[in-house]
Amino acid sequence: MRENYSYPLEPEWSDDDIVKVIDLYNAVEAAYEHGINREDFLQKYRLFCKVVPMKMDQRRLDKEFEQESGYSIYRVFKQSQSTPSNEKVRLHYERDKSRNR
Numbered sequence: 520m521r522e523n524y525s526y527p528l529e530p531e532w533s534d535d536d537i538v539k540v541i542d543l544y545n546a547v548e549a550a551y552e553h554g555i556n557r558e559d560f561l562q563k564y565r566l567f568c569k570v571v572p573m574k575m576d577q578r579r580l581d582k583e584f585e586q587e588s589g590y591s592i593y594r595v596f597k598q599s600q601s602t603p604s605n606e607k608v609r610l611h612y613e614r615d616k617s618r619n620r
Contacts, residue, residue, distance in 0.1 A: 527583035536570045543567040543592065544584060550595040554607035557599050564596055 526544050528537055546563045549555040571577050581592040589612060599608045 524587040527580050527587065532570065539563075539566040539570050540580075544588075547584070547590050547592050547595050548588070550598070550608045551590050551610050551612050554609035557602045557604060557606055557608050560595065560599050560608050564592075564599075567592075 526541055528540065532540070543563045543566070546555050546560045550560060568577070571580060577592075585591045594610060595608060598610055602608045
């Protein structure tokens with residue numbers, strides 16, 4: 520996890536779209552830092568998918584976000600699929616040893 524990183528955003532997004540995407544980034548951070556209710560995360564993920572409907576773009580933003588923060592949208596989503604309803608999704612941050620900068 521890096522301190523003081525920027526969120527990947529697209530200039531053509533509306534203010535409402537930016538809020539939805541940042542809400543997802545915040546939810547991913549919460550999943551790693553203290554956990555987030557599964558339903559809350561999935562709601563934010565669905566809104567993100569409406570803003571970014573193409574999988575290719577979702578993957579690109581996930582990669583950019585992970586490079587900046589060390590947190591993976593995809594990993595949180597996959598964990599949420601195996602987390603029972605009304606329980607917290609929680610991941611532990613593991614530094615990628617191949618990215619020693």
